[in-house]
Amino acid sequence: MSYFRAGQMTHPRWTAELSTFIPPDYTDHVMLKYLTGLSLFFLLCTCGPAPDAAPLTGPPPAPPHPNILFVLVDDLGWMDLGVQGNPWYPTPNIDRVANEGMRFTDYYAPSTVCSPSRAAMMSGLSPARTGITDFIPGHWRPYEELRVPTNRTQYLPGEVTTYAEALKAQGYATAYFGKWHLGWGPEHAPMAQGFDTAHVQGGWGHFVPPINFTPPYPADTGAYLTDILTDMTIDFIEAHRDTQFLAVLSHFAVHVPLEAPDEMVDAAGKREQPTDRVYNPTYVAMVESVDRNFGRLITRLDELGLRENTLVVFTSDNGGLRQIYDKSDEVIATTNAPLRDEKGSIYEGGIRVPMFARQPGTVPVGVTGVPATGMDLYPTFLEVAGVPREAWPDTLDGNSLLPVLQGGTLAERPLYFHYPHYHHGRPAAALRLGDYKLIRQFDTEAPELYNLAADISESTDLAASEPERAAAMLAQLNDWLREMHAPLPVVNPDFDVARRAEWGPRPEE
Secondary structure, three states: OOOOOOOOOOOOHHHHHOOOOOOOOOOOOHHHHHHHHHHHHHHHOOOOOOOOOOOOOOOOOOOOOOEEEEEEEOOOOOOOOOOHHOOOOOHHHHHHHHHOEEOOOOOOOOOOOOOHHHHHHHHOHHHHHHOOOOOOOOOOOOOOEEEEEOOOOOOOOOOOOOHHHHHHHOOOOOEEOOOOOOOOOOOHHHHHOOOOHHHHOOOOOOOOOOOEEEEOOOOOOOOHHHHHHHHHHHHHHHHOOOOOEEEEEEOOOOOOOOOHHHHHHHHHHHHOOOOOOOHHHHHHHHHHHHHHHHHHHHHHHHHOOOOOEEEEEEEOOOOOOOOOOOOOOOOOOOOOOOOOOOOOOOOOOEEOOEEEEEEOOOOOOEEEEEEEEEEHHHHHHHHHHOOOHOOOOOOOOOOOHHHOOOOOOOOOOOOEEEOOOOOOOOOOOOOEEOOOOEEEOOOOOOOEEEEOOOOOOOOOOOOOOOHEEEEEEEEHHHHHHHHOOOOOOOOOOOOOEEEEEEEEOOOOO
């Protein structure tokens, strides 16, 4: 076990060995006398080694708190893994590791697009609170009915204490590899936010070139980005195998442009394909590459003897993409069915994502329906790493998932979402409370209400049939928006119904 409590001996080897000495029917008083005598016996027997005794050998003791390996995939949908119920995408390595840990069925990205979701995970603060509510720099529809807000900052502010900074202060070696999208320039890069080592990708695509790295990292022409980022992570883990570490592997896959090695695309295209859902061979190959590299990473972690002392967390930054937002490319990537809609929408397909955590011997094997969100990772990482409570930020919008990862649960709580922008959906906010989810579309006064337990596809709006519940949840959502000082859209004086669907450059401010 890795999460010890004062006065408890929880290591399975200790409990197994003690059980061979202690009769099961002893009282606490008798047991105390028995252990005292047993301890004295061992002390007398071992007060000095025999002259020819061999020196003690074996692996060094494990650190008191586990390593953390966080794997974040870009745009991976809730139904894009075999373990999630999609047999058409080959993900045997991810499926195996998910089945060795705790898998969350009702886990949500903090936002429906990347930058606000990533900022929320890194800070533990809601996008509504930070004011980073759209991807950086953001979308713009100049002639739509509503004028949407601009991100309060186009970077994660330096005054925000990241989980990397908190773990670094706790003695962890910290590293970040891959997609960042939380600001440009060295003052906003990972190494300014608590990471000792980092390589953030530049360029646009999945191959070298045009991909490059900051700081520079040598890579062969034609190398595939998913492979390179995994190599970086493995190298870091090997170099820090004897210390506590936090490693974040932030893939650019499976984000557009859809690109994968030719041989993988060809193989995916020759497999049997479904007739009732999207199957894009290039996208399938990208998912398969993430899986193969995840397998390489976990295999090496286990080979280094770090299996029981590393908490592995795997998730996505938002829901899966069906089609690029402006429909300029007719390529269809994936589908989130039975979830409604996709990335850029506040319906379930835009925010519900895969998530699991594995640490054999500590995290029990199972599946949980406890609703959770990416903002919960911050307090979870801090608690797992033993960061003292007095060192935690005063304000966090997530709850530690450690009780769930120890086989328990969490009290029912509201989960809030705020995406006041046009994308695949309309500007909206949402509240999930228990099995119910209420959506407020900012361009209409009528809320939408769904019972997710009975209607995961959000196909039956219950607002009219359950008006009291809808009104109460709407009031609760509005109170939260006011408490957060959340940026809201306003009436657009340039609204033009004939041109409302046009996309344009965001104006300089």
